[in-house]
Amino acid sequence: MKKIGLLLVFCLTSFFLLAQDKIEITESDYANQEVEMADRFREEGKIYILTGVICIILGGMVTYLVVIDKKVSRIEKQLLNNDI
Template identity: 60%
Template structure:
C-alpha cells in the first residue's frame, strides 16, 4: 500500500510546476532597475527589512554559540568521568 501511495505522489509531483517559463531577453541582462527595492527604499521600509534580518541573524548566532558552550561543558564532563 505504501508503495502505491509513494508512486502516486511521485506522479503528481512530476506534473507540479512552481511557475511558467518566461523567455529571457537581452533587456533582462542590461536591466539594473529593481522596482521593489526602489519603492521600499523611498518609503523607508528597507531599513526595517535590514533590521529584521540583522535581528534574526543575531538570534541564530546567539543560539549556536549557546549550544556550542553547552556541548563543550558536556564534553568536558564526560572526559572528567572517564
C-alpha cells in the first residue's frame, strides 16, 4: 500500500512541475567566445591549477572505486567459498 501511495504521489507531482520556457537560439549562441570566467582564469594562469585539481579529484575517485571493487570481489569470493 505504501508503494502504491508513493507511486501515486510521484505521478501527481509530475503534473504540477513546469519546465523552462523555450529560448530562441541565435548565431551568437553558437559562436560564444565570451566566457568571462574561463578567460580570466587563462589570463591569470589559474586554468592549469583548475584542470590539475579536477584531474586529481577524478583520479582519487577512480582509485577509490578500484579499491572498493577489489574489496567487494574478495568478500564475494570468501562468501562463495564458505557456502560450498
